[in-house]
Amino acid sequence: MRIVSLAGGIGGARFLRGLRAAAPDADITVIGNTGDDITLFGLRVCPDLDTVMYTLGGGINEEQGWGRDKESHAVKEELAAYGVEPQWFGLGDRDFATHIVRTQMLDAGYPLSAVTEALCARWEPGVRLIPMSDDRTETHVVITDERGRRAVHFQEWWVRLRASLPAEQIILVGADEARPAPGVLQAIADADAVILPPSNPVVSIGTILQIKGIREALEGKTVVGVSPIVGGAPVRGMADACLTAIGVDTTAQAVLELYGSPLINGWLVAEEDAGVALDGVRVQARPLIMHDVESAAAIARAALDLAAEIARTPAGTPAAPAPEDAR
Amino acid sequence: MRIVSLAGGIGGARFLRGLRAAAPDADITVIGNTGDDITLFGLRVCPDLDTVMYTLGGGINEEQGWGRDKESHAVKEELAAYGVEPQWFGLGDRDFATHIVRTQMLDAGYPLSAVTEALCARWEPGVRLIPMSDDRTETHVVITDERGRRAVHFQEWWVRLRASLPAEQIILVGADEARPAPGVLQAIADADAVILPPSNPVVSIGTILQIKGIREALEGKTVVGVSPIVGGAPVRGMADACLTAIGVDTTAQAVLELYGSPLINGWLVAEEDAGVALDGVRVQARPLIMHDVESAAAIARAALDLAAEIARTPAGTPAAPAPEDAR
Numbered sequence: 001m002r003i004v005s006l007a008g009g010i011g012g013a014r015f016l017r018g019l020r021a022a023a024p025d026a027d028i029t030v031i032g033n034t035g036d037d038i039t040l041f042g043l044r045v046c047p048d049l050d051t052v053m054y055t056l057g058g059g060i061n062e063e064q065g066w067g068r069d070k071e072s073h074a075v076k077e078e079l080a081a082y083g084v085e086p087q088w089f090g091l092g093d094r095d096f097a098t099h100i101v102r103t104q105m106l107d108a109g110y111p112l113s114a115v116t117e118a119l120c121a122r123w124e125p126g127v128r129l130i131p132m133s134d135d136r137t138e139t140h141v142v143i144t145d146e147r148g149r150r151a152v153h154f155q156e157w158w159v160r161l162r163a164s165l166p167a168e169q170i171i172l173v174g175a176d177e178a179r180p181a182p183g184v185l186q187a188i189a190d191a192d193a194v195i196l197p198p199s200n201p202v203v204s205i206g207t208i209l210q211i212k213g214i215r216e217a218l219e220g221k222t223v224v225g226v227s228p229i230v231g232g233a234p235v236r237g238m239a240d241a242c243l244t245a246i247g248v249d250t251t252a253q254a255v256l257e258l259y260g261s262p263l264i265n266g267w268l269v270a271e272e273d274a275g276v277a278l279d280g281v282r283v284q285a286r287p288l289i290m291h292d293v294e295s296a297a298a299i300a301r302a303a304l305d306l307a308a309e310i311a312r313t314p315a316g317t318p319a320a321p322a323p324e325d326a327r
Numbered sequence: 328m329r330i331v332s333l334a335g336g337i338g339g340a341r342f343l344r345g346l347r348a349a350a351p352d353a354d355i356t357v358i359g360n361t362g363d364d365i366t367l368f369g370l371r372v373c374p375d376l377d378t379v380m381y382t383l384g385g386g387i388n389e390e391q392g393w394g395r396d397k398e399s400h401a402v403k404e405e406l407a408a409y410g411v412e413p414q415w416f417g418l419g420d421r422d423f424a425t426h427i428v429r430t431q432m433l434d435a436g437y438p439l440s441a442v443t444e445a446l447c448a449r450w451e452p453g454v455r456l457i458p459m460s461d462d463r464t465e466t467h468v469v470i471t472d473e474r475g476r477r478a479v480h481f482q483e484w485w486v487r488l489r490a491s492l493p494a495e496q497i498i499l500v501g502a503d504e505a506r507p508a509p510g511v512l513q514a515i516a517d518a519d520a521v522i523l524p525p526s527n528p529v530v531s532i533g534t535i536l537q538i539k540g541i542r543e544a545l546e547g548k549t550v551v552g553v554s555p556i557v558g559g560a561p562v563r564g565m566a567d568a569c570l571t572a573i574g575v576d577t578t579a580q581a582v583l584e585l586y587g588s589p590l591i592n593g594w595l596v597a598e599e600d601a602g603v604a605l606d607g608v609r610v611q612a613r614p615l616i617m618h619d620v621e622s623a624a625a626i627a628r629a630a631l632d633l634a635a636e637i638a639r640t641p642a643g644t645p646a647a648p649a650p651e652d653a654r
Contacts, residue, residue: 041431074424078420079428081424093420094401097408104411
C-alpha cells in the first residue's frame with residue numbers, strides 16, 4: 001500500500017509515528033513543509049523537516065516535541081556572548097550539526113530534497129521524506145508593532161512573539177515560482193491514500209497546498225484529513241492565531257470547509273465535534289488526542305480505514321445496499 | 328611605547344601574555360599568522376588568531392594550549408554521526424560559535440581584519456590583533472604517501488599526520504597576491520620595537536614574512552627575536568619537521584641565520600645555546616622556558632631590554648666606552 005502524507009512539525013511528526021505503526025508494511029511518502037525554514041547565523045534551518053526526521057528517527061526531544069534529545073546549548077550561549085542575533089530561536093549543539101551539514105551541501109549545489117535524503121540516511125525514519133519544494137519559499141507574517149506595519153519571518157512571529165500580535169496577513173514568499181520537489185507529484189499520483197495529519201491547516205498543510213500543482217494532484221485522490229481542532233481549540237500549538245488571520249473560525253467544521261471538496265474526501269473529527277458535515281466528504285468521529293504512539297496509531301488506523309471505505313465507494317456512488325435491500 | 332609582535336599559535340600566544348605583563352602600558356600590535364587557516368564544514372577556522380585571542384582573552388584551554396576552556400564536543404560528535412569529514416580536526420562546541428560568527432561576517436563581505444576586531448571586542452585581549460593579510464593564503468605541504476606525491480593542507484599534515492611524513496616542500500598558496508592587512512605596515516612603521524616570539528620560524532613567522540612588504544618594513548626597525556629552539560630541539564611543537572623541509576638545522580644558530588641580518592638585530596637564546604653569533608646581531612643568553620605567565624614575562628622583559636639597548640647603540644656603532652676609557 002502506498003500512502004502520502006503532508007506534514008508540518010510536532011503534530012504531524014507524532015501522527016506520522018502512529019501512521020508508521022498502523023501501516024508497518026506501507027510505503028509512506030511524507031511531503032514536508034519548508035515555509036517555516038529560516039537562515040540563522042548563515043545556516044539553513046528546516047524546523048519541520050527536522051522535527052519529522054528526528055521524531056521518526058528516534059532523536060527527538062520527546063518532552064519538547066522539537067529539537068534533539070540529550071541536547072546541550074554551548075554554541076547558542078557563545079553566540080550570545082558575541083552579541084549576535086537572534087537569540088530567541090532555540091538551537092541546540094546537536095541540532096547545529098544538522099544545519100551545518102545541510103548548509104554545506106546546499107552551498108555545494110545539492111537541492112534540498114537531496115540534502116534531506118542524505119540526512120535521512122543517518123536517521124532511517126522509515127518513510128520517504130521529501131520537502132514540498134527545492135525552491136526557497138518563506139512564510140512571512142504581517143504585524144503592526146512599535147515599528148509600524150511590517151512583515152516578519154514566520155518564526156519571528158511564532159517563536160519570538162509567540163503569536164501575541166495578530167497576524168494581519170500570512171504570505172508565502174516565493175510561492176508563485178516554487179515547483180514541487182522531484183518525486184512529490186509522482187508519489188501523489190501513485191498513492192492509494194493521502195492522509196492530512198492534524199498539522200496546522202494554514203502555515204503547514206496550507207503552505208504545502210500553495211505549491212503549484214500539489215493541490216491539483218491531490219484532487220483526484222482519496223484524501224482523508226484529521227482535524228487539528230478539537231472542541232473549538234487547537235489540539236496543540238497556536239493554529240487559532242493562524243486561522244483568525246485568514247478569517248476562518250477555530251472549529252473542525254471551518255477547517256473542513258477551508259480544505260473543502262473536492263480536495264478532501266474524508267474527515268476525522270473528535271467525538272465532541274460529531275455533527276460536522278460537508279457535501280462530498282465522509283466525516284467520522286473518533287478520539288483524536290495523541291497521548292502516545294499507540295493513540296496516534298489508532299487515529300492513523302481510523303484514517304486509513306476511512307480512506308479504504310471511500311476508495312471502495314467513492315463520493316457520488318450510492319452507499320452499497322445492505323443485503324436485505326439487494327433483492 | 329609601541330611594540331609590534333608577529334605571532335603563530337600556542338608558543339606565540341603564551342609569549343604575548345608575558346609581553347603584555349612585562350609592558351602593561353605599551354601599545355602592542357600583534358600581526359597574526361593566517362597561513363594555517365582552513366575551511367571546515369563550510370566554516371572558516373583561523374587557529375592562530377583564535378589561539379592568541381583566547382589565550383589573551385582568558386578563554387583558552389590552558390592544558391591543551393588551543394581551543395576553548397570548559398569545552399564540549401556535541402557538534403563534532405554529531406557531524407561524525409552524519410559521516411562527514413574531516414573528523415581529525417578538534418573543534419569544540421564553544422569554538423564552533425567563533426567560526427560561525429566569523430564565517431557569517433566574511434560571507435557578508437567584511438574583511439578578516441574587521442571580523443577579527445569584532446571578535447576581539449568580546450575577548451578584550453589587551454593587544455590589537457591584526458591578521459597578516461585580508462587576502463586568503465593557505466600553507467600547503469608536499470608529501471608522498473600511498474596516493475603518491477601530493478600537496479595537502481598544512482593542518483592535514485600537522486594535525487592528521489602529526490608531521491610524521493617528511494614535508495618535501497612547504498608552500499604558501501596565495502602569497503604572491505596577498506597584501507598586508509590594513510594597519511600592518513603602519514604599526515610596524517610606528518613601532519619602537521618589534522619582537523619575534525618563539526613561534527615556528529617556518530610556518531608561523533616565516534609565513535608572515537612572505538607577505539609582500541612586511542619583511543621590507545621590518546628591516547628598518549629594531550627587531551629582537553626569541554629562539555624557538557633550545558639545545559637543538561623545539562621548545563614545543565614540531566618546528567624541527569618544518570625546518571628540515573627547508574634545509575635548516577634545528578639549532579638556535581641556524582634559525583638566527585634563517586631570519587638573518589638586516590631583518591633581525593637582537594636574538595635571545597637559551598643559556599645552553601650561548602655562543603650563537605651573527606654579524607650585526609646582539610645575542611644574549613637567558614632562560615627561555617615558559618612555565619607560566621611570570622617566566623614568559625621575564626623573557627619578554629629581556630627581549631624589550633635588548634631592543635632598548637640596540638635602539639640606544641645601533642649595530643655598527645661602537646659600544647659606548649666605559650668611563651675610564653672616556654678620558
